Amino acid sequence: MFGSGRWKVFGLTLALAAASARGGPMAATTAAPLRACIAAEAGKLDFSGVVLVAEPGGATTYARGLTAGPGSAPIAAATRFNIGSAGKMFTAVAIAQLIDRGRVGLDDPIGRYVPRLTAETSVVTVRQLLNHSSGLGNYFAPENLPALVKAKTLKDLLPLVASEKPAFAPGSRFAYSDSGFLLLGLLIEQVSGQSYGDYLRGQIFRPARMTATGLDPSAPPVPAQGMTAMPAPLQGPSPPGPSQPGALRPASEARLHGSSAGGGFSTAGDMGRFFAALSQAQLTSAASLQMLVSAQIVAAPARGGQPERDYGFGFGVGHVDGHRWFGHNGGSPGVNVETAMFPEDQVTVVVLGNRDPPTATRLFRRLQSVLFDPAARQACAIGS
DSSP, rough: OOOGGOOOOOOOOOOOOOOOOSSHHHHHHHHHHHHHHHHHHHHHTTOOOEEEEEEEEEEEEEEESSSSSTSSOOOOOOEEEEEEGHHHHHOOOOOOHHTTSSOOOOTTTTTTTSOOOOHHTTOOEEEEEEEETTTTSSSSSGGHHHHHHHSSSSHHHGGGGGTTOSSSSSTTOOOOOOHHHHHHHHHHHHSSOOOOOHHHHHIITTTTTTTTSSOOOTTOOOOOEEEEOOTTTTOOOOOOOOOOOOOOOOGGGGGGGOOOTTEEOHHHHHHHHHHHHHHHHTTOOHHHHHHHHHEEEEOOBBBBBBBOOOOOSSSSEEEETEEEEEEEEEEEEEEEEEEEEEEGGGGEEEEEESSSHHHHHHHHHHEEEEETOHHHHHHHTOOO
16 A cells, blocks of 8 residues: 555556457457466465456456455455555556646646645655655654544645655655655645545546546445454554454554545456556556656666566556566555556556455466466466
8 A cells, every 4th residue: 555664565566558348269268267377376365355357358357255354245346445555546647647738847846836845845846756756755654543544635644744854865766655645646736726536536537437436435335344464553452362363353544545645445447447548548648658657767676586676657667577567556454456567468457455465466476477378377277
């Protein structure tokens, strides 16, 4: 999700999707084996959530688990989930729209749009906020949870970041920052004259036909409850009596109101529609789309056999076994999300879960090994 400290789960994988909904011979020959692969891996991981894989021949959707604790309703394909930091994509697209309209410049200082910031933060640019090189920190922290629970607007959150100063020279290096994306949301409100949620609804969700996506956890359909085995800072000390390692309880953090740093609510289908609309340049210009998903800064250097990870503007970018991807993920107590598109392959993957990280992340990574390997898919189909 959007977080810091022990809650922060940051590994960049999100998506732009150009998935066709066509059926046909390819769908018939590949969907069943792929579904068998997903089901097998989901069972091993005790995954709770929804997986969507959209390919040129069609889409495969798989749902498993419960919407909350024991005895709750089973998860369905249309179940809503907290999407965590994947919501940063919406913020980046909104900024790109304002750039397309000549309302904002990449190198404008944030102080031009958001008042009452420190002098040091006021000169940080839109570019530096978008690519996480601002030097700002993460307001989503345990000590801020009482204020986060009460917050319903971005302005409610501004006091949590107003006194921040960059920890290093802005633009000099990458450091993931929720505070930076909160400031981008406040910019959107100032320039558009709308609340952040209203802007998204009119300029992104409605054009993309995302009918079940929004920032309010209480809006219908009510999302799956995040269930966690992590410490519960919102719920006070554990009750007396024997502990139950691994026991799940509702994650209060998973029901916070969404913001421009993340934490909105969506479905696998809606996320697929978002990627389709974006990839077809229905939400931004083609030039802005390319800008969003091009590498802008090194997020993590190559190390220990792992390839370098880069970041664009609100999108992570990279390659997996020669297949280019861009996307974003999210994770916090009771929230784990992975969304990615492999544009040359026209493959989009959305994994939404209501359990602690890294269950959805592990499932996503295991799926990568069969996405582009027909033999591996067929092995799933015959139980190998």
